Amino acid sequence: MSRRIALSVVAGVVVLGGAGAFALAYAGDQKPSPALAHSTVRYTAPEGGHKGSLSFTTEVTAPSGVKNLKVLAWPEKSGFATEPLTAKDMAEVESATCTPAGGNTVRCVYKAAVSDADAAGSAHGAWHIAVLATAKDGHTTLDTKAADFTLA
Template sequence: MSRRIIVSGLAAVAVLGAAGAYAFVAQASEDGPAVKDSSAEYVAPATGHDGSISFTTRVTDDSGVRSVKVLAWPGSMKPAPTAKEMSAVESAMCTAAAGDGAATCRYTAKVSGTDAATAPRGTWHVAVLVTAKDGDTVFVPKAADFTVTR
């Protein structure tokens, strides 16, 4: 799979946007994983250089974090992606804190000039699917937002 974020079953899309951050807290249940302090940052491509999108979040679960799947999707896309579609997307790299079940997870993807030129303008969202080591999951369809302006 390329270093692009894809919308499974819909179309390949590059993640683009003006620098932006959005804090969001989600918890599936009292014992399930929690996602918080999420942010997304966009660096536009320049002549001869790719740009990038970076997403960072803090994930906690008392059993630890098994995986964090990340998907950027344009706000104009209807319907929003589902948790089931997240199985085909790339994973963030997570660094676990010592002993507290928390991890800081980061995902970065390159954005080419062609990707930037063809991406839908407006608000984009970053969806996150977290799977804990004990199998509990939480899906956050709008963990972070950013805006594509050009």
């Protein structure tokens, strides 16, 4: 191998090595967004004069800790099917109650009573649960279909 080719190869290795180190350093500075796990929803229709209920449970993990979890149930046959929900849409919805579950993980539960009037006035069919998880460092995760249920 000629000396000029050898120098070019060494220079290329140095440049690529430096770029790789920069990429790793940059990736190390990035804080992961909150992660959702074990999400479940349970809907019970009102019956016989008794209220029904909607209950959503999930675990949220964030390295900096979890600040809050916003929850919204929405019907599949709504405007959100064509214009997807955004974090801004979720800003004013209700929050779940979160309790420590070990480490940087919390278990969040959202419960709502469902009256006969609520059920009668709601769209029947598929519904989704949207959640916005916010970490203490400000990172967010929006999952517009964290869980699904059917309103019959």
